[in-house]
Amino acid sequence: MVYAFVPAAMAFSSTSFLLFASPLTVKHIVFSFTSLMLTQLITMQVDIKCVEKELAPKWFLKFRTIMFSLYMMLTVSLFSIYYYRSDLLQRKRDVNRIATIKSALELED
Numbered sequence: 001m002v003y004a005f006v007p008a009a010m011a012f013s014s015t016s017f018l019l020f021a022s023p024l025t026v027k028h029i030v031f032s033f034t035s036l037m038l039t040q041l042i043t044m045q046v047d048i049k050c051v052e053k054e055l056a057p058k059w060f061l062k063f064r065t066i067m068f069s070l071y072m073m074l075t076v077s078l079f080s081i082y083y084y085r086s087d088l089l090q091r092k093r094d095v096n097r098i099a100t101i102k103s104a105l106e107l108e109d
Contacts, residue, residue: 003046010039024086033079037072044068 018024018032047064050056 003043007039007043010035014039018082026083026086029079029082029086033075033082036075040068040071040075 014032014035018028021028044064047056048061051058051061
């Protein structure tokens with residue numbers, strides 16, 4: 001039960017930390033993705049030990065290795081997007097947003 005709960009909790013906390021950080025800094029990005037990758041690495045090591053101790057079938061190791069590689073590639077690609085495009089991901093408060101919406105609605109009428 002803990003094996004299923006801890007990785008999910010880590011992924012949820014890392015994602016929440018990343019999404020709700022305002023302003024989004026490089027430290028937030030590095031911390032979130034590092035914790036996600038570390039969680040993936042630890043769960044991979046646990047799966048290897050389970051196969052070695054015959055708690056999981058041998059075919060599971062090949063499957064898990066492929067899935068681990070896919071997860072890591074996706075995580076690295078998301079990390080690079082967040083890292084290099086963090087200026088586009090910033091949530092900024094636009095004080096004229098309401099006025100802009102009101103003027104757009106007036107133009108529709």
